[in-house]
Amino acid sequence: MIKLPTQKMSTLLAIHGWSAVALGLFLYVVIVTGTLVVFDRELGQWASPTSTALNSPLPAGTGKVITDFAGGLNPDYLDEVFVFPAAGDHLRMFFHNHTDSGEEVGVLALLDPAQGTVIAQYEGETAEVFRQLERGMLVEFLVRLHVRLLMPGSWGLIITGTLGFALLVASISGLFIHRHLIRELFTLRHRKGALLTARDAHALAGSWNLIFALILSFTGAFFSVGSALGLPAIAYVAFGGDVETLSEQLLSPPIAENARHQPLADLEHMLADAGLRSGVAPVGFAINHWGRADAALEVLVAPRDGELWGDKLLYAAGSGEFLGVQPPLGKAPSLGGDLVALMSPLHFGDFAGLWSKILWFALGASSAYVCASGLKLWLKRREDAPRWRLLARLNIAVTQGVVLAMIADALVYFLAMGRGLPMYELLLGTFILVLLASTVAALCFAGSRVAQVLQCLSAAGLVALPLVRMATGGPDWFEALAGGHTVVVCVDAIFALAGCAWLWQQRCSHLRATVPMMVGVK
Secondary structure: OOOOOHHHHHHHHHHHHHHHHHHHHHHHHHHHHHHHHOOHHHHHHHHOOOOOOOOOOOOOOHHHHHHHHHHOOOHHHHOEEEEEEOHHHOEEEEEEEEOOOOOEEEEEEEEEOOOOEEEEEEEEEHHHHHHOOOOOHHHHHHHHHHHHOOOOOOHHHHHHHHHHHHHHHHHHHHHHHOOOHHHHOOOOOOOOOHHHHHHHHHHHHHHHOHHHHHHHHHHHHHHHHHHHHHHHHHHHHHOOOOHHHHHHHHHOOOOOOOOOEOOOOOHHHHHHHHHHHHOOOEEEEEEEOOOEOOOEEEEEEOOOOOOOOOOEEEEEOOOOEEEEEEOOOOOOOOHHHHHHHHHHHHHHOOOOHHHHHHHHHHHHHHHHHHHHHHHHHHHHOOOOOHHHHHHHHHHHHHHHHHHHHHHHHHHHHHHHOOOOOOHHHHHHHHHHHHHHHHHHHHHHOOHHHHHHHHHHHHHHHHHHHHHHHHHOOOOOHHHHHHOOOHHHHHHHHHHHHHHHHHHHHHHHHHHHHHHHHHHHHO
């Protein structure tokens, strides 16, 4: 039991409540989308599967395909090359350079490693080419919504970083507010009234979720604020504002500059060597200065069993010589570099494979519930005050409308796939339209009725997703299993069962509300 003076407890309650009121709805959007993004790879395989499932992100022969493709590009685009996994076991290849104005210009290509073919490519500025993606844009859109709330430039990172700090404040204040923390871990009173049950459920979920919320808020704020403000601030202090020089000092491989022309060594051999040295499969790589004597190849390999992150193996790409393991940060191993590397597995929950993802998904869903229920309880205490009624209706519109909007985006994605339409704009427009419609409905009609209708639509959308996916050209279950895409069948089944269960729950809730009214009439 944590004992605090009455005045301090009142202050903490005010901080805890007002942090939720000020930013709770935005925080809910970030948490809900982040909960889904935990399974970004699985969702990508479900929405955009390759012709055949792969056991390795970079199967044998991929290096030659990439080398042959690079041979047909403008040599200026070979200054920096990134190859990394994309949705559905595809690979993204980004060949680019930096213009005098600081913009990145290049070619983004999508590779099907199973067939060894490039299935799409786009040329232009970075922001534009990534917006032109069609295959895999569903997951990409969810990631952008989670990371930046669809805001341009650094504004989105600043906002999500602020939301991370707000969650950190709410978590720390919640630790002191729950004075009987151990008891609240196991308390849920069903027969003491609906309001008390709701308070117990909020406290129960918040108590079990407390450590996760602290981890999530700190790592999320680190990624957002570190990218938007941290690096520029360090660059301003130590390098006169030159972010590019700072990045070279912290992240670039330690190879002396040499602009002399030299062909790239056998990329296929270097990737195979990285797999043999590390004992695990490579998952992506980067090449700096392709075609120069100072070319560097950094191969990222998957984590070994029992490790939280994978190594980055460094090669002199011109000669093929192995130079060693590149530290996560800086030129030499350090505690700071290890702590930075630790942030990603803790935030995304991929440190123990599928089981840690399931745990992170459950905790993320619990966090979303704590966020929504906390704001609802805060407003319930002030339901007689007219000035808070608008926020109460907005709470219904956002908490229910965001879920419906994401399901609608998935349906639009399948319906628009292969039609040459601007996929990002379609998903953005659908999301905004559904959210606006939910808001208008919440403002014009009874809140409880609107919530029920939105939940029924969401449940029906989940049931429809597998059918629409197959009807628009996606593999059916027999084709998916024959191609090794077990995840496609699993995700279909989960969505269909979740939608049916949700519809049944809504029907039972409607009956519980209707029967007493009918009895009262008789």
